[in-house]
């Protein structure tokens with residue numbers, strides 16, 4: 267088991283990255299076919315071996331720069347040595363009305379017989395009809411190409427199923443049915459893995475939809491939350507109350523984004539690259555607005571037993587850049603444009619040109635294919651670590667979606 271003393275948590279998107287949670291894509295990607303890829307939220311059918319090579323190079327680029335890389339599948343296999351974690355995750359995997367009681371029992375028996383590493387693989391790659399000797403009506407009538415336990419190809423995007431804010435972790439509530447089960451896995455890891463012993467959990471998969479890709483730590487105490495296809499206003503409100511009650515933030519900026527695939531998360535249109543700079547999709551830079559949410563004066567922090575009753579003061583909407591600079595206490599939030607002309611910008615935004623992972627202020631990881639955006643970043647003084655993503659990108663996520671910062675040094 268991994269043992270490291272770096273304090274857990276993050277108060278910004280750009281503080282020097284110490285520890286990150288990744289998931290190397292595996293057999294779950296081999297489940298994708300032209301028949302199921304839309305439902306499983308991939309734009310195509312990736313070449314798995316090449317996606318793994320690209321991911322290994324991504325992990326290596328981080329390790330080379332002194333970042334400790336934790337692998338989700340390893341942590342999962344480690345917690346599956348504990349009976350409580352096994353029971354929770356097997357229960358979550360078969361909690362599916364498609365199965366009915368007979369197939370549920372068959373699937374439970376199958377999973378319960380697996381050793382920790384095999385169980386971890388089955389929970390991630392799913393269980394196909396042909397891999398289980400089931401009986402009964404639901405099993406007989408199930409399409410041979412269907413899954414008893416569906417695979418989780420989007421586990422690759424570790425930023426969405428959990429996010430650290432201050433020294434607490436929010437296990438999120440994912441909006442798309444294809445991703446619901448992911449946060450049962452992150453919850454089990456944070457609950458049972460000794461590496462995270464004592465870490466407080468700030469959110470839960472049973473609450474209003476909230477995805478980590480929508481949560482941007484603009485500055486210590488200032489959190490932006492995109493609301494759109496994934497995160498709901500109710501989720502943003504719940505998170506805001508909890509952050510205020512626990513003293514983890516003083517301002518939450520709620521930012522409506524278009525409800526469409528190209529802009530599924532706030533981090534598909536803007537990410538931080540310096541303490542006062544973002545790379546942003548120019549088509550939205552001027553129209554983006556924010557509602558500023560704070561606790562009303564006199565609202566208590568750390569109430570003994572309830573973090574959901576803080577009174578909220580909501581103002582706005584204001585232009586996002588104005589509201590953000592005010593909340594961050596700076597004169598101006600600098601913007602570096604994706605692409606230059608509108609067509610290049612649209613192409614590079616789609617290819618996750620905005621979805622960068624900062625390793626430190628002015629040092630960021632980006633897909634190499636977004637040549638115009640990367641040149642603009644460099645012209646603005648941001649060092650760019652380029653990674654290949656031709657296959658990884660088919661899931662529509664870049665370096666930031668594919669990483670959950672577990673520990674960043676304070677600024």
Ligand SMILES: NC(=[NH2+])NCCC[C@H](N)C(=O)O
Nearest residue numbers: 307423479531661662663667
């Ligand atoms: N933070 C992000 N932008 N994540 C991208 C997630 C992509 C994934 N295929 C989905 O549709 O959910």
